[in-house]
Amino acid sequence: xxxxxxIDSLLYVEDEQAIQYELAEFLxxxxxxxxxxxxxxxxxxxxxxxxxxxxxxxxxxxxxDGITLSKEIFKLDPNVHIIFTTAxxxxxxxxxxxxxxxxxxxVKPIDLNLLENMLQKVIKIELLQRELDKNTQxxxxxxxxxxxxxxxxxxxxxxxxxxxxxxxxxxxxIQMLGYTLNELKKINxxxxxxxxxxxxxxxxxxxxxxxxxxxHFQQEYITKNGKKIIVDISLxxxxxxxxxxxxxxxxTKEVYSQNKIEEYLSIIDENxxxxxTDLDGIITYVSKAFCDIxxxxxxxxxxxxxxxxxxxxxxxxxxxxxxxxxKSDKIWTGxxxxxxxxxxxxxxxxxxxxxxxxxxxKIGYTSIHHDITNLKRIEEIAxxxxxxxxxxxxxxxxxxxxxIQSAKRNNELICFAIFDIDHFKQYNDTYGHQKGDYxxxxxxxxxxxxxxxxxxxxxxxxxxxxxxxxxxxxxxxxISYMEEMVSKVENLKIEHSSSxxxxxxxxxxxxxCKEAILIENEKKLYKEADDLLYKAKSNxxxxxxxxxx
Numbered sequence: 274x275x276x277x278x279x280i281d282s283l284l285y286v287e288d289e290q291a292i293q294y295e296l297a298e299f300l301x302x303x304x305x306x307x308x309x310x311x312x313x314x315x316x317x318x319x320x321x322x323x324x325x326x327x328x329x330x331x332x333x334x335x336x337x338d339g340i341t342l343s344k345e346i347f348k349l350d351p352n353v354h355i356i357f358t359t360a361x362x363x364x365x366x367x368x369x370x371x372x373x374x375x376x377x378x379x380v381k382p383i384d385l386n387l388l389e390n391m392l393q394k395v396i397k398i399e400l401l402q403r404e405l406d407k408n409t410q411x412x413x414x415x416x417x418x419x420x421x422x423x424x425x426x427x428x429x430x431x432x433x434x435x436x437x438x439x440x441x442x443x444x445x446x447i448q449m450l451g452y453t454l455n456e457l458k459k460i461n462x463x464x465x466x467x468x469x470x471x472x473x474x475x476x477x478x479x480x481x482x483x484x485x486x487x488x489h490f491q492q493e494y495i496t497k498n499g500k501k502i503i504v505d506i507s508l509x510x511x512x513x514x515x516x517x518x519x520x521x522x523x524x525t526k527e528v529y530s531q532n533k534i535e536e537y538l539s540i541i542d543e544n545x546x547x548x549x550t551d552l553d554g555i556i557t558y559v560s561k562a563f564c565d566i567x568x569x570x571x572x573x574x575x576x577x578x579x580x581x582x583x584x585x586x587x588x589x590x591x592x593x594x595x596x597x598x599x600k601s602d603k604i605w606t607g608x609x610x611x612x613x614x615x616x617x618x619x620x621x622x623x624x625x626x627x628x629x630x631x632x633x634x635k636i637g638y639t640s641i642h643h644d645i646t647n648l649k650r651i652e653e654i655a656x657x658x659x660x661x662x663x664x665x666x667x668x669x670x671x672x673x674x675x676x677i678q679s680a681k682r683n684n685e686l687i688c689f690a691i692f693d694i695d696h697f698k699q700y701n702d703t704y705g706h707q708k709g710d711y712x713x714x715x716x717x718x719x720x721x722x723x724x725x726x727x728x729x730x731x732x733x734x735x736x737x738x739x740x741x742x743x744x745x746x747x748x749x750x751x752i753s754y755m756e757e758m759v760s761k762v763e764n765l766k767i768e769h770s771s772s773x774x775x776x777x778x779x780x781x782x783x784x785x786c787k788e789a790i791l792i793e794n795e796k797k798l799y800k801e802a803d804d805l806l807y808k809a810k811s812n813x814x815x816x817x818x819x820x821x822x
Contacts, residue, residue: 277389278396282306282325286316286342287358288334292381299385300329303392313337320346325353326399327392332359340369347373354395358383380427387427429504429521432511437462437478440516449504449523451497462519465494477508481517485510491524503528546621546642549628554578557637566621566644568614584610584618588727595625599638602627608645620649658733660710661717669732669740673795676730676742680789687789688751690741691802692758692782695814697737699771700778712767712778713737719761723754740802741782751786752819758782759817779815781806786819 283304287293288311301307308323310316314336320328328346332339343355356377376398377391429446431439439457447454450465462478463471470493481487486509494502505522541547542560549558559567559574567574567582574581583592587610598605605625612618621642628637656668664672673689680687694700694716701709717739721731724743732740741758745751759782767778783805785798792798801820809818 277302278393278400280304280325280327280396280399282308282323282327284308284310284316284319284323284325284328284330286310286313286328286330286334286339288312288331292383296383299388300392303327303396313339313342316342317345320349320353324350327354327356327395329356329358329392332357340373343373343375354399356391356395384427429523431457431519431521433462433478433517433519435478435482435515435517437474446521449496449502449521450494456497465496467493467495478517481508481510491528501525546644547640548574548579548642549637549639550579551637552635554638563642566613566619566642567611582611582613584612586610590727599625599627602635608649610649619644619646621645661714661733663717663721663739664730664732666732666734669734669742672730673742673798677789677792677795677798680744681792683789685789686745686748686751686786687792688741688743688745688755688784688786689798689802690755690758690782690784690817691734691799691806692739692741692780693806694737694762695774695779695781695810696769696772700769703769703771715765715767716762716778716780719765720758723758723761745786748786752784752817755782755784755817755819759815763815774814781809781814782817783807783809784817784819787822 280303283300283306285293285297285300285307287296287309290311293309293311297307297309304325304327306323306325308319308325310319312334313330316328316330317337319325328343330339330342339357339359343357346353346355354376355373356379357375358379358381360381376395379388379391427445429449430443431446432441434440438461442454442457447457450457452460462474466474474492477487477490486507488507489505492504492506494504496502502523503525505524507520509518509520510516511518542562544562545560546562546566547558547560548556548563550556556574556577556579559571561571564571564574569581591607591609595605595607604627606623608620608622610618610620622645623640623642625638625640627635628639630636656664656671658665677687679685694712697709697712700712704712713733717731717733720739720741724731724741726743728744730742732742734740741755743751743754745754759780762780763775763777765778769776769778772779783802785802785805805818805820809816812818
């Protein structure tokens, strides 16, 4: 551990507990006894009791601020050493710090190396003061205090006359502009400003002379090597009313970083489909890309819920699952089908994240969307029969096993039927294949209209043969459901003059309906339904046969 010169006692006043705790251990290296207060009132009580020779105090505090505390302490002991801590340089406080003869002024977050140097200087002064008489002691302190404040602050400090000539500049100001102090004294503030800003600077100087203080405005400077920097400036009239004190902070990186962030945000807004909601699902933000794909403006979306764009043939249970997951503070991912303002469907792959404020309190949800409409269309092409627009045999083979396993997990009644069009060869021979295709389309459409539940599936298995896969709450309802399909096809009244069964197009069907746990595998299920279809055809067609067990 590095050894430091120590003072007898030190009073540390800070109302932010986290900062206080972090700095206390460091300060113990510089004093024999450390006293800690949470505000100015406590600090004054501790000072009265222990009379420390060094005080490190925050400026902005409840009950009593650091400036007031220091004034009260100086009434009790004009030779005490005081160092201020605060956030970004505030001209009012800096001016008052100078006027009340503070020993230092350090900006948060505190640089420990900077603080160490400042404490060592003050302790050195105190040790020296003990060896001098009171008058000499006071002069050294008064001179050192201003030097410490101006030398250690990271912000550029300069003093101007009313013509904007430089009279003084600290190390930070000199380093920021690249000029030496002698070089600065030969120029003025207008020489380091752009021509189009000189009129504004002149107006600002007149205003500070009148109002005595101007806080935080941005200005562009030209450094000695011709580089442009952006600075934040505050000005104050000095106590003698003949000079102007200027405090400057180089914010070039911050401004450029902010501009870059805004540029990135603009790119994100243009290209990333994203939205935010409150805890009740009310939209609070949408990107431009979100508006583009949905067809709605931000004004039409914000304040509404996402059901404005929800496709109502999309399974409700997925939305329920979504809300259960995000309400438990987890991330939900999945695919959702929406409808844009013009009624056109589009698909999104979505990730929904819980959103929190700076205190860690959940305030809503943020979602990132990826447009997968084209992918879904490609998928549909792969699984949809191009003629009838129902699922094809490939999708049946991919689906049936998963469907059965899902039903087994939930102890459900599973129903599988195979039906085909009666005397379809004769129909094609009589009316032609174009009419035959038209008949297939109409039959598929009629059956599809009856299959309104999420778990209902219709497949074209080949030629004029179709498969229906669905669930039911009872076998009786399952049979009635399939009988309705058989009847609906005949009621289409598609003429079939070469049929010996009926004057119109009809279908025959074989239905297997049983508890999922009793189904061994999809192959046996298929064969059983196919056998029942054969039985229906053998018994005269235009009818349904089903398993009796």
